[in-house]
Every structure is written in structure tokens, then in C-alpha cells.
Amino acid sequence: MTFCAKLARFTLLPALLAASAAGAAPQVPDTLAQRLVACTSCHARKDAQGTPGTEHYFPRISGKPAGYLYNQLVNFRDGRRQYPLMTWMVDHMPDAYLREIADYFANDHLPYPTPTPADVPAAVLERGRQLATRGDATLKVPACMACHGQQLTGVAPAIPGLAGLPRDYINAQFGAWRNKVRRAHAPDCMATIAARLSVADVAAVSSWLSSQPVPADASPAQSVTRPLPLACGSSPD
Template identity: 70%
Template sequence: MPMRGLSRVPAVLLGCAWLACAGAQPQTPPARVPASLAQRLAACTSCHGSASTPPAAIGSGGERQYFPRIAGKPAGYLYNQLVNFRDGRRQYPLMTWMVQHLSDDYLHEIADYFSARHAPAPVLDRATLPAAELERGRQLVTRGDTALKVPACIACHGERLTGALPAIPGLAGLPRDYINAQFGAWRNGSRHALAPDCMGTIATRLSLADVSAISAWLASEPLPLDPAPAAQLARPLPLACGSAPENKP
């Protein structure tokens, strides 16, 4: 009998009564996340710096002492590195995981986005190395070493060490740990570029002491007031480099 009585009550009223008894409240629809490129690249800026991390600029590298500054780097260089991570020429599991399924067009879009950001980088304290070691770093960066067949860093990365369009990166403002890690990756074969791999060749000609001196001097040099890459190199590269064929020697 009671069941027959309930059957006459409209279903909607039964539903309302159940909600009242349960103390449930209608749920507010979740806020829509904007489908902007900046939102989709939040995974990148969580490491490489966002507008909310000091210094307050996207891609600046933030306060961390390892992740490189990517803001304002040449789009061609950023694209080449994304492809290298995707295709296995560079080894860093987090980067590989993020880009392994992305198309060339999407990688170009990411590279263009970060190359258009012009962010300051923190000036790091000069490394506490003996003066002679820092001078060795300055010598290698600005003059190279003919006996080792190592060209000066400025011969490829520009007089101001801010790189050159379309695909040569700047070195100023990079953390010392990052620079050391990349030299190590080239030396042990876990980082490659398109052949001929000029940096792979140079890295094998330098001693660990020379790498340490270079990274210490570079990491503590302040960025110039205008850190934008040069429109082009003043002269051809001193050796063939597959990632910058337009600047062939």
C-alpha cells in the first residue's frame, strides 16, 4: 500500500525531497579554462619562468639555478631544440614526454611564442674560482684556443653573447649548472645536433677544467641592456655547424 501511494507522487518532487534530506546543493559548473597558447604552455613556464615568478617575465628562467632562459632566444634555435628532444637527439625525460607527440607546426608555434618574449635574466654572482681560472674562461670565450682548435664563443654566439638570427642561441644569462650539464651531455654523447655537430666537436676538445672556467665566466657576466639576438653574425662561422647552415664557413 505505501508503495502504491508513492507512485502517485511526481518523480521530480521525490528527487527534490531526496536532495533536501541528503543536504546536497546543486553544483556550480567549473570555470572554463581559456584555450590560449599561453595557457597551453603553462607546463613550459612552470620550469622556465612565468609572469608570476621572479623575475616577473615569461621564459626568463625564474629564480631556479638550472633551467635556462628561453625568452627572446631565436625562434629557429628553440624550434631545433624542441625537435631534438622529440626525435631523441637531446635527452631530458620531462621535455621528451611533453613534445614527443607534437607536430612540427605546433613546435614552430611554441618557438615563435617564446622568441617574442623579451625578459630580463638575473645577474648571478661571479663564481668563487681563482682569478687565473676565471681569466682562462674569459680567454676561451673571447679569444678561443688555437692550440686546441677551439674557436672563441663570441665567434659563433656573437660579440655580445646574445646569439644571432635565425638559429644561434645566446649564452649570456645562462645558469652555470646548465652550461656544465650541456657540455657534459655533448662529451658523453647524450646530446646531439644535426650533423656536423659543431658543439659536440668543440666539447670533446675541452678539458673539464676548461669547461668549468667557461661556465663560471659566462654565468656571472651581466646581460647587455638589449639582450636581443643580432640580426646576423658579423662573419661566417669558424667551423661547419649543421644547426646553422646559413652561416657556413
């Protein structure tokens, strides 16, 4: 089954059932936005008034750098990332359509919800702040800001923002890198960092990141100091 057929079945079935019950032909627009309802139902979904929902696990993809979004779609399709629903949806999608989807979400700038306060001891939060803003030279772990931007909103074209991500999602991604379930183009800098951090450090940095307010302008930065602290295949110098 092609991707378009999958999306049609996933996004149009409710409308078809409602129309059948009402005895009228369905009126569903064939637009990219309508096709991507399958994506927005989990990522930065909106209610009937257009107000963004609150995501407790799934990451917000609205406003992320287009290059990063494209890379992740390819990674799901090609098996470098493992999440059955995502793989199912992009399995047969060509590169050109993946780029179209990435561009769509990169240009869709939804407001962020108010962050949830961290429910961890102050010392844990301080450790998370240290890792995010200064890193840990002893562990050879660079600051998150060194790659993801001073505002942690990412760097165009391919470095994602960390601001506004749910704590559980950040924790899960570190675990995926450590367990080699998530991979990126070599050299995989995040896999290296994840291997150097303890479980306690991961919990600390995820708690701090998820509790920080997102800047009013959450657009990705246009540049970052090069070379990066670690070589990254997804964002080569």
C-alpha cells in the same frame, strides 16, 4: 595521448581541483599562453605579479632565436637530445605546432635576473674569459663570441645566446655533448668543441659566462661573420 591532452592534464588540473573545491565551474582560457604554462613553470617562470623568477638550472628560453628553439624541440622529439620530461611533452607534436611555440617564446622578452658572482679563483675566471672572447688556437677551439655574437646573446635565426645561462646548465650541456647524450644535425660543431676542452676549461668558461651581466638589449644579433669557425649543421653557411 596527444600533446594537447598532455598539456591540458598538466596545466589545468590545479584549476579543476580548486574549482571543484569551491563548487564552481573552472574558468581557464584556452590560449597558447595557458597551454605553455607547462613550459614557463621551469623556463623563465613568473610570480603572481608577473615578475620573472630566478632559474638555478633550467635555461631561459624567453627571447632565444626562433630557429634555435624550434631545432631543440625537434631534437627532443626525435631523440637527439635526452631529457624525459621534454621528450614526453613533445613526443607527438607536429612541426607546425613546434614552430608556433618557438615563435611565441622568441617574441617573449623577459628581463634577466642579476647574475651570481663566480666563486672560483681569479685565474680560473680569466681562463674562462679567454675561451669566451678569444678561444684557444692551440686546442683549435674558437671563441664563443665568434659564433654566439659579440654580446653572447645569440644570432638569428638559429644560434642561441649564452648570456644569462646558469653555470650548472652550461656544465651539464658540455657533459651531454662529450657523452653523446646531446646531439645536433651533423656536422655537430659543439660536440667537436666539447671533445677538445678539458673538464677544467669547461668549468672555467661556464663560470665566466654565468657571472657576466646581460646587456640591456639582449636581442639576438641579426648576423655574424661567415663562414663560422667550424661547420655547424644547425646553422649552415
